[in-house]
Amino acid sequence: MFGSYDLRSKRKQAIMKVRAKVLNATRRWFSQQGYTEVHGPTIIPAVGEWPGHFEVKYFDKKAYLTQGLQPYANVFVANLGKIYTIAPAFRAEKLRTKRHLTEYWRIEAAAKCNFNGIILVQEELVAHICQSLSKEAQEELKLLRRNTKDMIEVKTPFPRLTYDETIEMLQEDGINIFWGEELTWELEKNISLQSDQPFFITDFPVSIQTFFYKSNPQRPELTLSVDLLAPGGYGEIAGGGQMIAKKEVLLKRMAEEKIESEDQQWYLDLRQYGPVPQAGFVIGLERLIQWICKLEHIREASTFPRLFDKIYP
Amino acid sequence: MFGSYDLRSKRKQAIMKVRAKVLNATRRWFSQQGYTEVHGPTIIPAVGEWPGHFEVKYFDKKAYLTQGLQPYANVFVANLGKIYTIAPAFRAEKLRTKRHLTEYWRIEAAAKCNFNGIILVQEELVAHICQSLSKEAQEELKLLRRNTKDMIEVKTPFPRLTYDETIEMLQEDGINIFWGEELTWELEKNISLQSDQPFFITDFPVSIQTFFYKSNPQRPELTLSVDLLAPGGYGEIAGGGQMIAKKEVLLKRMAEEKIESEDQQWYLDLRQYGPVPQAGFVIGLERLIQWICKLEHIREASTFPRLFDKIYP
Numbered sequence: 001m002f003g004s005y006d007l008r009s010k011r012k013q014a015i016m017k018v019r020a021k022v023l024n025a026t027r028r029w030f031s032q033q034g035y036t037e038v039h040g041p042t043i044i045p046a047v048g049e050w051p052g053h054f055e056v057k058y059f060d061k062k063a064y065l066t067q068g069l070q071p072y073a074n075v076f077v078a079n080l081g082k083i084y085t086i087a088p089a090f091r092a093e094k095l096r097t098k099r100h101l102t103e104y105w106r107i108e109a110a111a112k113c114n115f116n117g118i119i120l121v122q123e124e125l126v127a128h129i130c131q132s133l134s135k136e137a138q139e140e141l142k143l144l145r146r147n148t149k150d151m152i153e154v155k156t157p158f159p160r161l162t163y164d165e166t167i168e169m170l171q172e173d174g175i176n177i178f179w180g181e182e183l184t185w186e187l188e189k190n191i192s193l194q195s196d197q198p199f200f201i202t203d204f205p206v207s208i209q210t211f212f213y214k215s216n217p218q219r220p221e222l223t224l225s226v227d228l229l230a231p232g233g234y235g236e237i238a239g240g241g242q243m244i245a246k247k248e249v250l251l252k253r254m255a256e257e258k259i260e261s262e263d264q265q266w267y268l269d270l271r272q273y274g275p276v277p278q279a280g281f282v283i284g285l286e287r288l289i290q291w292i293c294k295l296e297h298i299r300e301a302s303t304f305p306r307l308f309d310k311i312y313p
Numbered sequence: 314m315f316g317s318y319d320l321r322s323k324r325k326q327a328i329m330k331v332r333a334k335v336l337n338a339t340r341r342w343f344s345q346q347g348y349t350e351v352h353g354p355t356i357i358p359a360v361g362e363w364p365g366h367f368e369v370k371y372f373d374k375k376a377y378l379t380q381g382l383q384p385y386a387n388v389f390v391a392n393l394g395k396i397y398t399i400a401p402a403f404r405a406e407k408l409r410t411k412r413h414l415t416e417y418w419r420i421e422a423a424a425k426c427n428f429n430g431i432i433l434v435q436e437e438l439v440a441h442i443c444q445s446l447s448k449e450a451q452e453e454l455k456l457l458r459r460n461t462k463d464m465i466e467v468k469t470p471f472p473r474l475t476y477d478e479t480i481e482m483l484q485e486d487g488i489n490i491f492w493g494e495e496l497t498w499e500l501e502k503n504i505s506l507q508s509d510q511p512f513f514i515t516d517f518p519v520s521i522q523t524f525f526y527k528s529n530p531q532r533p534e535l536t537l538s539v540d541l542l543a544p545g546g547y548g549e550i551a552g553g554g555q556m557i558a559k560k561e562v563l564l565k566r567m568a569e570e571k572i573e574s575e576d577q578q579w580y581l582d583l584r585q586y587g588p589v590p591q592a593g594f595v596i597g598l599e600r601l602i603q604w605i606c607k608l609e610h611i612r613e614a615s616t617f618p619r620l621f622d623k624i625y626p
Contacts, residue, residue: 005385007392008586016393020350027340037333041617042355042401043367043416045624054356056378057368058415059407059621065369072318072617079320080329088355088400094372102371103356266626273321304354304385308372311358313579 005304005312014140015293015300018133021140022288023086025132026107029125035082035109040072042088045266054092054102065090068282070212071267073110074243078276084109086285094308098297099185099235101286103306110280115214115224115242118279119200122228122238123156126198126283130154133292144293151292159199163222166191166201182208183227188235195231202226211253214242226281230291237288240281247271318617318625327453328606328613331446334453335601336399338445339420342438348395348422353385355401358579367405367415378403381595383525384580386423387556391589397422399598407621411610412498412548414599416619423593428527428537428555431592432513435541435551436471439511439596443467446605457606464605472512476535479504479514495521496540501548508544515539524566527555539594543604550601553594560584 007013030037043056043063053064068089069076076083089106109121133141134151141148161169163183170177170187177187183201191201203222206215213223225241244250247268254261261268286301299305305312320326343350356369356376366377381402382389389396402419422434446454447464454461474482476496483490483500490500496514504514516535519528526536538554557563560581567574574581599614612618618625 005388005583006586007388013392016351016389017349019352023350024344027337031337036330037336038329038616039332039401039418041416041619041624043403043619043624045626055370057370058624059405063624075318075320075616076329079326088352090356092372103354105352269626270318273319303351303388306354306356311354311356311371311376313358313582 007303010143012300012303014143015289015295016303018137018140018144018293019285019289019301021133021137022129022285022292025129025136026086026125028132029128030084030109033082033121035084035111036076036080038069038076038080038083038085039087040066040069040076040085042066044071046263052091052093054090067091068106069108069110070243070280070282071270073108073280074276074278075270075273077110077112077278077280078273082109082111089282092308096307096309097185099287099290100307101298101302101305102308104287104302105285107283107285107288108280110278112276113279114277115226115279118240118242118281119160119202119226120156122226122240122281122283123158123198123200126158126228126238126288127154127156129288130292146292146294153196154198158197158228159195161191161199161201162203163201163205164203180205180207185235188227188229189233192229192231192235193233195229198228198230198237200226200228211257211259212243212250214244214249224279228281228283230287232291232294234287234291236284237291238281238283240279242277242279245275245277247275320616323456325613325616327456328602328608329616331450331453331457331606332598332602332614334446334450335442335598335605338442338449339399339438341445342441343397343422346395346434348397348424349389349393351382351389351393351396351398352400353379353382353389353398355379357384359576365404365406367403380404381419382421382423383556383593383595384583386421386593387589387591388583388586390423390425390591390593391586395422395424402595405621409620409622410498412600412603413620414611414615414618415621417600417615418598420596420598420601421593423591425589426592427590428539428592431553431555431594432473432515432539433469435539435553435594435596436469436511436513439471439541439551439601440467440469442601443605459605459607466509467511471510471541472508474504474512474514475516476514476518477516493518493520498548501542502546505542505544505548506546508542511541511543511550513539513541524570524572525556525563527557527562537592541594541596543600545604545607547600547604549597550604551594551596553592555590555592558588558590560588
C-alpha cells in the first residue's frame with residue numbers, strides 16, 4: 001500500500017536500504033573531513049513568534065519541538081570546530097503536498113567558514129553520497145528504476161544561480177512573478193525540471209529569508225543564503241548560509257521582524273560566549289531520498305511518515 | 314559551570330568528543346555485523362495507560378513523544394533482518410536524580426534471535442566500544458581522569474546474575490528487600506559497586522516488567538528480560554529481552570495490565586503482517602557516557618540537558 005508502513009515489498013525495502021546507505025556515506029564523508037558529530041536538543045524553550053512549532057506539554061510549562069540545530073550550532077562550532085548532526089526535526093504546517101512531512105530527519109552541518117566555503121561543503125557531500133550509492137546500492141537503484149549512471153554523473157561543481165537570475169529565468173518562461181516574491185515549491189519544480197545536475201540558488205532577499213542570515217555586504221537587501229535543488233523536478237533538498245555573528249545586528253534584525261527578544265532570551269544567551277563567524281546548512285533526508293529513489297510522494301521515504309492529516313501509525 | 318551548555322572547558326569538550334567516538338564505534342560495529350540502520354517515528358499516536366509520555370499538540374489531535382523503537386521494531390526486523398537505530402527518546406517523569414534526563418539518546422537494536430543471542434550482541438557491542446575508545450580516545454580519557462586500562466579490561470563474557478540471585482545478594486548484604494520488588498537505582502548502585510566489569514541481571518518477574526516481554530517457559534512468573542549494569546556504582550545502562558511474538562499472548566498480557574486495547578490498536582496493527590520472534594535492547598547513550606567518562610551527574614553527558622525542572626536552555 002502506497003506510503004504505508006508495510007515493508008513487505010522489495011521496493012519499500014530497497015528504499016529503506018538506500019536510506020541507510022545514504023546515512024553511511026554521509027557520516028563517512030564528515031568523518032574524513034574532520035567533522036565532530038553532535039546532538040542538539042529536540043525539546044526547546046519558548047519560541048515566541050517563530051511559526052510552525054509543535055507545542056509540547058512539558059510538566060507545568062509549554063515547550064516546543066525543534067526545527068533544527070541552528071539556534072545551538074554556535075556553541076558547538078565555537079568549541080569543537082566543524083560539526084554535524086543527523087536528527088529529527090518537526091514542522092507544524094498544514095501542507096498537503098508531496099514534499100512535506102511534519103516529522104523529518106535532517107543532515108545538518110556548521111563550520112567556521114565563509115559563504116562560498118559552505119556551498120563547497122554541500123556540493124562535495126552530495127556528490128560523495130551519489131558516487132557512493134553508484135557503487136554500494138546498485139541492486140537497490142536498479143529495483144527502483146534509477147539508472148546508476150544518473151548517480152555517477154552527479155559531479156561538482158554544481159551550477160549556481162542567484163535569486164535575481166532565477167526570477168529573470170521564470171519571467172522569461174512567461175511566469176508572472178516579481179522580484180521579492182518567495183519561490184514556492186511549484187516554481188522550484190519548474191526550474192528544477194530544466195537542470196540535469198543539482199544546483200544552487202543563492203542570495204535570497206532579506207524580506208523573504210529567516211532573520212539569522214547575514215546580509216550580502218555588496219547588496220544589503222540580499223542575504224548570504226543558499227538553497228540546493230535536485231534536478232528532474234524534485235526541487236529544494238537543502239538550505240543554508242552564513243549566519244549573523246554580531247549580537248547587535250541580530251537584535252536589529254529580530255526587531256525588524258517584530259520578534260520579541262524577551263521570548264528569545266535563551267536564543268541570545270546561546271551567543272554570550274563570543275560570536276563566531278559561522279555558516280551551515282540542513283539537508284532534508286527524506287527529500288534527498290525522494291530524489292535519489294525517484295519517489296512520487298515523500299512519505300515513501302519514511303517507514304512511518306507523519307503528515308499533517310495522517311500518522312502512519 | 315557544572316552541567317551548563319558552556320563548552321569552553323577542555324573537560325566538557327573531551328566529554329563531547331568521547332560521545333562522538335562512542336557513536337562512531339557503535340555504528341562501525343553494527344555495520345560490520347550486517348545490521349541496517351532504521352528510523353522509527355518520534356511522534357507517536359495515543360498511548361492510553363502507558364505512563365510517562367510527553368503530550369504533543371498535533372494540530373487538533375493529541376499525540377505523544379516516543380519512548381523508543383520497540384512498538385515499531387517488529388516491522389523492520391520482519392523485513393530487513395538485523396536492525397538498529399540511534400535516536401532521541403523522552404520520559405515525562407518527575408525524577409530529581411543524577412541518572413535521569415527527560416530527553417536522552419538511545420542506541421537500540423533488534424534481531425530475529427533468542428534471549429541468549431541478544432545478550433551476546435549487547436556484550437560484544439559494549440566491549441567493542443570500550444576497546445575502540447582505549448585506542449581512539451586516549452587523550453580525552455586522560456583529561457577525564459579515566460584510566461585507559463579500565464577500558465581495555467572491559468572484556469566478554471560479562472558476568473550474569475539472575476534477578477533471584479540479585480535479591481539474595483542484596484538480602485545477604487543486610488538490605489530489606491523481598492522477591493518481587495523492583496530494583497531501584499539506589500539498589501542497582503549498591504550491586505554495581507561490587508563489580509569491576511559490566512554485568513547482566515536477567516529474568517525479572519512478570520509483575521515488575523513491561524508487558525511486551527516473553528515469559529520464561531521454564532518459570533512463567535519470570536520474563537526473558539535483561540538489564541546491563543555498568544560497574545563502579547553507575548548501574549543500569551541498557552535494558553532488553555525477548556519480545557512476545559503471538560498476538561493472543563500480547564492481548565492477554567495487556568488485559569492483565571489493564572491496558573485498553575482500543576487505545577493500542579495502532580500497536581496491534583503493527584503486528585498484523587505475521588509475528589516475528591525477535592529480541593532487542595536499548596542502551597541509554599548518556600548513561601553509557603556517564604560511566605565511561607566517570608561523570609557525577611548525567612546532565613554532563615549532554616550539551617543541552619533536559620531535566621524535569623530545568624531546560625539548559
